Amino acid sequence: MSADASTVALKASARAAVATNRRRGGGIRRQIALQVLCVLIGITVVFPVLWIVAMALDPRNLQKPDSLFPPGASLDAFARVIAKPTVNPVSFLTLATNSLFIALVISISSVAIGVLAAYAFSRMRFRGREFLMIAILAVLMLPAVATIAPLFVSLNKIQIGTFNLRNSLIGVSIAIISSQLPFAVWNIKGYLDTIPKELEEAAVVDGAGRVQTFVRIILPLSTPVLAVTALFAFIAGWTEFILSWIFLTKPETFTLAMALNGMVGQYASATPWSNFAAFSILFAVPPIVAYAVLQRYIVGGLTVGGVKG
Amino acid sequence: MSAVVTAAPSLTPRPSRWRRSRETRTAYLFLLPALLVMAVITFYPLVFQVYMSFTDYGLKNLAAKAPLPNVVGLDNYFRILGNDIVIPNFDFVRILVFNLWWALSNVVIHVVLGVGVALLLNTPKLRLRRFWRSLYILPVMIPPIIVATVWRNMFDPQSGAINQILNGTIGVIFRLPPIQLDVLNDPNPLVQAGPFILPLAYFGLLAANVWLGWPLNSVVATGALQSIPKELYEAAEMDGAGAWQRFKAVTLPFLRPAMFPFAIYGFVVTFNLFYLSYFMSGGGPFGQTELLVTTAYRLVAEQHLYGVAAAFAVFQFFILLAITLVTNRLAKATASFNA
Numbered sequence: 076m077s078a079d080a081s082t083v084a085l086k087a088s089a090r091a092a093v094a095t096n097r098r099r100g101g102g103i104r105r106q107i108a109l110q111v112l113c114v115l116i117g118i119t120v121v122f123p124v125l126w127i128v129a130m131a132l133d134p135r136n137l138q139k140p141d142s143l144f145p146p147g148a149s150l151d152a153f154a155r156v157i158a159k160p161t162v163n164p165v166s167f168l169t170l171a172t173n174s175l176f177i178a179l180v181i182s183i184s185s186v187a188i189g190v191l192a193a194y195a196f197s198r199m200r201f202r203g204r205e206f207l208m209i210a211i212l213a214v215l216m217l218p219a220v221a222t223i224a225p226l227f228v229s230l231n232k233i234q235i236g237t238f239n240l241r242n243s244l245i246g247v248s249i250a251i252i253s254s255q256l257p258f259a260v261w262n263i264k265g266y267l268d269t270i271p272k273e274l275e276e277a278a279v280v281d282g283a284g285r286v287q288t289f290v291r292i293i294l295p296l297s298t299p300v301l302a303v304t305a306l307f308a309f310i311a312g313w314t315e316f317i318l319s320w321i322f323l324t325k326p327e328t329f330t331l332a333m334a335l336n337g338m339v340g341q342y343a344s345a346t347p348w349s350n351f352a353a354f355s356i357l358f359a360v361p362p363i364v365a366y367a368v369l370q371r372y373i374v375g376g377l378t379v380g381g382v383k384g
Numbered sequence: 385m386s387a388v389v390t391a392a393p394s395l396t397p398r399p400s401r402w403r404r405s406r407e408t409r410t411a412y413l414f415l416l417p418a419l420l421v422m423a424v425i426t427f428y429p430l431v432f433q434v435y436m437s438f439t440d441y442g443l444k445n446l447a448a449k450a451p452l453p454n455v456v457g458l459d460n461y462f463r464i465l466g467n468d469i470v471i472p473n474f475d476f477v478r479i480l481v482f483n484l485w486w487a488l489s490n491v492v493i494h495v496v497l498g499v500g501v502a503l504l505l506n507t508p509k510l511r512l513r514r515f516w517r518s519l520y521i522l523p524v525m526i527p528p529i530i531v532a533t534v535w536r537n538m539f540d541p542q543s544g545a546i547n548q549i550l551n552g553t554i555g556v557i558f559r560l561p562p563i564q565l566d567v568l569n570d571p572n573p574l575v576q577a578g579p580f581i582l583p584l585a586y587f588g589l590l591a592a593n594v595w596l597g598w599p600l601n602s603v604v605a606t607g608a609l610q611s612i613p614k615e616l617y618e619a620a621e622m623d624g625a626g627a628w629q630r631f632k633a634v635t636l637p638f639l640r641p642a643m644f645p646f647a648i649y650g651f652v653v654t655f656n657l658f659y660l661s662y663f664m665s666g667g668g669p670f671g672q673t674e675l676l677v678t679t680a681y682r683l684v685a686e687q688h689l690y691g692v693a694a695a696f697a698v699f700q701f702f703i704l705l706a707i708t709l710v711t712n713r714l715a716k717a718t719a720s721f722n723a
Contacts, residue, residue, distance in 0.1 A: 123531075139542060195414035220656075220681050224697065256418065314528070321685045351533070
């Protein structure tokens, strides 16, 4: 009871001290308290990353790590996963090339096709506009898994000689575009809506047509959203697992995400964790670099919240 | 420049009928590529899916010259609702309840933490502000598939970082025998009330997704906080408003219009979040952390029940539609709070 009362008194005096500090314009003690809080949050944010780096540098090639702080460091794990990442006879380079192929096809096609549609939705009044926008919005909320069965059986029917569209990188890319394109259209449209119409009207007065205004005014002004949409599509393709794992069965078409799946789960015991860690780092570097480069665009370019007709 | 901006509207002629039809033609030229692509790979599969859901489409119908599947009516739908599917521990209602709770609990924690950290970093005269902001964005930059696999290893009962930390701190202080907590596979649920079951694995998934989810909320909240004019705080302070009152009267009205749509978006994303459930717990123990998306995936990838999977996707579509309608109503109902 008395202990309780004294804690209450202590808390009250602490609060009063904080209040006086604040009135003085923020004392050094308050600054330290805030910084300690920031450090604690920072530790939780950074810890999984540091742990994976420590594992990747562990020189002992253990099946599983036995300490958070490995003795010494070596790049052997990186060399091992680059030479032969999985039990399949494919190199890291092949896996990376396949992932890159999917990522590039998706980001280029969804942005190129998406910006044209987004411009029409954002700037033109035409018959069927509302209906088409609702149709795209309805598709947008569906997860990629939702159309996996019909896409699988439909693409599987397209067989030319020994080439099966379903079991190919281009087939997987097509299937992924199915869910990336609606996002691209909607995200770019949201941004175009924020560009003042007066800029184009001025150009129209100067005698420019729709296509000219689009190329000369809209495209340059929408660079941030195009970059961010391309970035998201690129990362979606680079890390795609869901469709690739079902569609692709030939080892030479396997992707990085599929190989990563072989390093966890039921097969995890066959892979030293340092290999898994090194592989994850190599896999994550391109998206992280892309994010870092485009960071200043990201908040402005992500317009998912702006859902208005 | 500004002269042009103000003068332009009066110069624009009223669109005539001829102009409008020409505009429609131009619009469809711009739309043509997207409509063609989406008609073939988005809308056609959706329609075909409905047909598939009424058939027993399976492996036997896959090949290019295979026979057509048999029409089985609503059989697939009844099998899903009656839990008559070969997937072990399949329980439609339990999965749906867990899936809704999973999305809701995550989004609430993400928003609260995101706003909290944004407020912390928005404190006047905070040093190293930009450093902390760019450090905290790190989880957003790491692909979810890697987040999931790394966190899976962190929860490993013998070598995982979580158990090593527990042993190194609590274990040393209280001299406990080695802790080997198998967070992702522990068979005894912590919460169990009818179809609402939360195993320990749920909290493991929650930890990983909170780590992954709050930073982006923080970015959005920071943007909203920076749009608040400082004068409003000064005015509130002069009126004698305390910290909490200032938060309620000044900060919250500016946060709400930015955070609410983002929370709805986060809810749908988390509702459909495949990677954590699939890679961390594998849906276990006993399918208790299985989501609708991972179940749909298993129907295709493991069971090859394409007809059942199609019916399952139709259910998913209507569930998501219901969620969208409810959240839209919520957004409209609370919009007046804005003023």
